[in-house]
Amino acid sequence: MLEPVNIVIFGVTAFVILPAPLNTVNVTGFVLVAVHLLIGGAYWAIKVRQVRARLPKPPLIGAFGWLRRLCEAGLVAGFVILAVSVARGAVGLGSLPGILFYLLAVAEYVNYFHWQLSHQTSADVTRLLRTRRLHRSHLYLDMRAHRG
Template sequence: MVLRRMRTLAVLELANVIIISVALLAVFRMPPTVSNLTGLVLVAAFLVEGGVYWWLKARQLVTRAPAPAGMATFRLLRRVNVVLLAAGAVVIAADSVASGMGVRSWPGVALWVFAVLEYVNYFHVQLMHDTRADLARLFTRGLHRSHLARDLTARR
């Protein structure tokens, strides 16, 4: 059951890249401004990272490895992602100011916030609680370190 859950999470994170992009650009006709595309690229990047992590975590279970493969890469990504988020904030702020702080840049700001939340959710504290067990643990013990954060600090 745990293996199926991890595979489902991997597929959903990767599918969400397509779903969110199509929904925002085609269905809701989000203007393809620099701000909006920057936010979208950041969200997509973090969703891909999350999807890859869940695939590697599922593989760890199958192979009974002590840790998921690729943890050195994820340690690097934990630092690189902070730089990407900071650069994204600068790009979005500059584009928003240049375009007159209009409504057209708001989706980019919202997407950047979503990217920050995805980063925190994967690399630090589990923010997503979508199962009964997750919710029960949240209400009884509060927030806890994410799976990836625990894997990053284990067996260095």
């Protein structure tokens, strides 16, 4: 449930402590990663609610199909913004945080909507070492199990 906290930490680190310029690349990357973290946090919040209330499915799970398409569109738009900025020569060392944020947003998209990339428990790590492959994300499995 630390996703919203991570948004603040990333923003303060990049734009206050570093401080990275508020250019198009940095702001775009940050917004994309923040949106993905908010969506991930929302999923885990409804998952906790499902487990605690012993519900048959996570509440509002159907909304995540729409949110997935929104994330995909955002990543495509972000890539176009990055590409245009590179073509115009507007990307330098000061834009590195935005590029890193964009790559993190892509990783978060994959981690939430497709494959579990983050392994935070010993059970996750043990399973990964035992099977030597990534497993479908919890959100992916819930979306597939509760279509319609």
